[in-house]
Amino acid sequence: MIQLEKVNYRYKDNEFLTIKDACLSIQKGELTVLTGRSGCGKSTVFRLINGLCPLFFEGEKSGNVYLDNKDISSLRICDISQITASVFQTPENQFFTEDVLSDLVYACENYEINRQEIKQRLEETVSMLSIDKIVDKKLSELSGGEKQKVAIAGALMLKTDILLLDEPSANLDYQSIILLAETLEKLKNSGYTILVIEHRLFYLEQLCDKLLVMEQGKISCIYEKSELSAMNNDRFHEIGLRGMHLFQSVVRDPPKEKLNKPLFEVKDITFRYKTGSDILNGISFSVFPGDKIALLGRNGCGKTTLAKLLCGLRKEQKGSISLNGEEVLPKSRSRTVSYVMQNVDFQLFGYSVYSDLLLGNEDVPDIENKIEKILSILHLADMKEQHPTTLSVGQKQRLVLAASYLQNKVLNVFDEPTSGLDYDSMQKVSDFIDAATGNSNASIIITHDYEFIVSVCNRVILLENGKIVKDFPLKDTEQLNFIFKENL
Numbered sequence: 139m140i141q142l143e144k145v146n147y148r149y150k151d152n153e154f155l156t157i158k159d160a161c162l163s164i165q166k167g168e169l170t171v172l173t174g175r176s177g178c179g180k181s182t183v184f185r186l187i188n189g190l191c192p193l194f195f196e197g198e199k200s201g202n203v204y205l206d207n208k209d210i211s212s213l214r215i216c217d218i219s220q221i222t223a224s225v226f227q228t229p230e231n232q233f234f235t236e237d238v239l240s241d242l243v244y245a246c247e248n249y250e251i252n253r254q255e256i257k258q259r260l261e262e263t264v265s266m267l268s269i270d271k272i273v274d275k276k277l278s279e280l281s282g283g284e285k286q287k288v289a290i291a292g293a294l295m296l297k298t299d300i301l302l303l304d305e306p307s308a309n310l311d312y313q314s315i316i317l318l319a320e321t322l323e324k325l326k327n328s329g330y331t332i333l334v335i336e337h338r339l340f341y342l343e344q345l346c347d348k349l350l351v352m353e354q355g356k357i358s359c360i361y362e363k364s365e366l367s368a369m370n371n372d373r374f375h376e377i378g379l380r381g382m383h384l385f386q387s388v389v390r391d392p393p394k395e396k397l398n399k400p401l402f403e404v405k406d407i408t409f410r411y412k413t414g415s416d417i418l419n420g421i422s423f424s425v426f427p428g429d430k431i432a433l434l435g436r437n438g439c440g441k442t443t444l445a446k447l448l449c450g451l452r453k454e455q456k457g458s459i460s461l462n463g464e465e466v467l468p469k470s471r472s473r474t475v476s477y478v479m480q481n482v483d484f485q486l487f488g489y490s491v492y493s494d495l496l497l498g499n500e501d502v503p504d505i506e507n508k509i510e511k512i513l514s515i516l517h518l519a520d521m522k523e524q525h526p527t528t529l530s531v532g533q534k535q536r537l538v539l540a541a542s543y544l545q546n547k548v549l550n551v552f553d554e555p556t557s558g559l560d561y562d563s564m565q566k567v568s569d570f571i572d573a574a575t576g577n578s579n580a581s582i583i584i585t586h587d588y589e590f591i592v593s594v595c596n597r598v599i600l601l602e603n604g605k606i607v608k609d610f611p612l613k614d615t616e617q618l619n620f621i622f623k624e625n626l
Contacts, residue, residue, distance in 0.1 A: 140164040140187060140300060140331060145201035147182055147191060149528075156182045158355040160201070166299075169322065169332040169345050174352035175378045175560045176532025180335045181227065183352075184304050186210075187333070189218040205300060220249070222300035227308065227335075227531055227558055228481060229282075229289035237276045238269075238288050246295055256295075263291045266321055272438070279411065282309035282480040282554060283437030283586075290318070294325075301325060304335045305531075308557040309480065311436045311586050312626040315341050337560050338587075339374070340384040343367065351377060378562040380589060385619050387592045389612055391572070394596075399462075400424035401580055402448075402549055407457035409443060417443050419604040421457070425549065429580040430571065432591045432612070435601035436626060441584045442480065444601070445551045448582070449477040461548065476547040480554045480584075482538040486526040491518060491537055494526055499544050512540045515573075516566060531558045539567060543574050550574065550581045556590045568594040588622060600625060 140162070147157040156179050164170045172180050185191040189210055192199055203210040205221050213221075226232050235241045242263070246256045264270050269287050272280060280288065286309050293301060307315045319341040326332060326345065336342065339349075343366055351359040359377070361369075371381030381387070402425035409418045417440040425431065435441050446452040448459065450471030458465050461474055479485055488494030495509045502508065513519040516536040521529065526537060535555060542550055552571070556564045564587070572594050575581045585591060591598070592615060600608035600621055607625075610617060 141204040143202040148198045150196040166331050168347045169326045170348045171346040172335045172350045176563045177530040178352040179355040188224045189215050223293035223296045223298040225289050225293045225303040227304040229285040238273050259295050263294045267291050281438045300331045302333050305558045307338045312622045337380050339382050380561050389592050400426050403460040405458050407454045409454050425580045427577050430595045431582045431597045432595040433584045433599050439601045449475040474548045476542045476545045476550050478538050478542050478552045482534045485538050492522040532563045548579050553584045556587045
């Protein structure tokens with residue numbers, strides 16, 4: 139059981155309440171979904187329930203939080219962790235070792251669970267999440283989606299009564315999300331009390347007992363399960379939420395005729411890490427001015443590796459990359475290619491939002507006005523004096539996108555730019571990428587976000603087993619729907 143009674147929370151050095159008079163009750167065996175626009179306070183609720191606020195995220199709290207009828211203020215953090223397991227929005231935040239296997243057993247060993255019990259839990263968890271192929275790998279070798287699966291597996295290893303998940307579908311391919319739904323159903327049926335903080339709702343319609351909507355720190359709406367099936371996507375979009383019914387969108391901007399001359403040409407690229415087989419094998423494609431390419435593929439297929447090759451962070455073993463017909467060596471690619479990483483925390487360096495955008499752009503003509511304009515477009519103007527670490531994940535995502543735009547590169551590569559974003563924020567990112575991609579540049583977007591793809595992309599490339607198996611203009615959703623259901 140989880141219960142919040144008139145809870146308020148204000149972070150240290152923040153004059154405004156992040157959580158305002160929050161009340162909720164989740165009974166044993168229930169699965170509740172908490173959603174709302176980015177920055178509305180969902181992750182703070184998550185931290186209040188698992189004890190991270192105020193212990194690790196300092197602030198002032200009033201009201202009461204109960205877990206299994208125990209006041210959380212009377213419990214030590216180690217006691218809380220034996221009642222509830224958490225899956226964080228950024229999976230790296232819960233890793234303690236260098237490889238998958240040792241990380242999965244780490245917490246169990248710390249709680250001195252006997253070896254035979256750990257072995258049994260490991261077998262069950264690996265099977266449940268179908269991660270047998272990555273269990274012997276180093277964490278550094280995993281894709282973002284694979285890391286997400288390991289984070290979920292680590293939480294399940296603890297076999298707690300309560301499970302908290304913050305954006306668990308982020309970075310997962312479609313089939314992995316369906317597997318996640320099946321896993322949550324099994325856990326719910328076995329008696330788990332589950333709270334899922336989520337923007338992508340389509341996989342939870344049949345699972346959730348209640349859908350809670352947060353606005354500006356308050357729980358503003360509560361929908362019972364019976365109400366959800368009667369709500370169409372337009373109703374969800376009206377309140378800034380992702381659609382419940384995934385394949386009902388239409389392509390917003392059908393592709394135009396391509397110019398004859400490509401900007402970038404990738405020819406016969408092959409890449410492998412030192413310890414493994416080929417990740418990419420004979421990759422060839424052209425990028426034309428105005429292209430907004432959705433780069434698709436299952437978790438671990440090589441999408442992020444390809445992105446790192448394009449911007450020069452990795453060097454291919456074979457093949458070449460050319461700009462306007464001239465080969466560009468890895469060390470020079472960063473001059474023409476911008477890259478927004480999956481984990482945007484790695485790309486935040488300033489002491490404020492404004493200074494982060496100014497960094498490296500001091501000599502750009504009229505830079506102050508350009509920064510003000512981009513902050514306004516991405517709805518970050520009111521936050522320009524805030525430290526980047528105080529922003530929500532969605533706000534950080536938009537900040538790094540703004541920094542990428544100011545670099546004015548020929549090719550922009552975005553790795554899961556809408557991960558963890560609500561509908562309104564996703565649309566802002568979509569509009570931004572659309573406006574930032576013109577006749578002299580192009581964008582490649584690594585994504586599993588169906589709504590985002592149909593909103594902005596005009597071309598789709600599908601990777602499978604290190605090869606490009608499909609490359610087509612996105613004129614309608616028929617072929618895209620098939621790929622999601624069969625190939626992702």
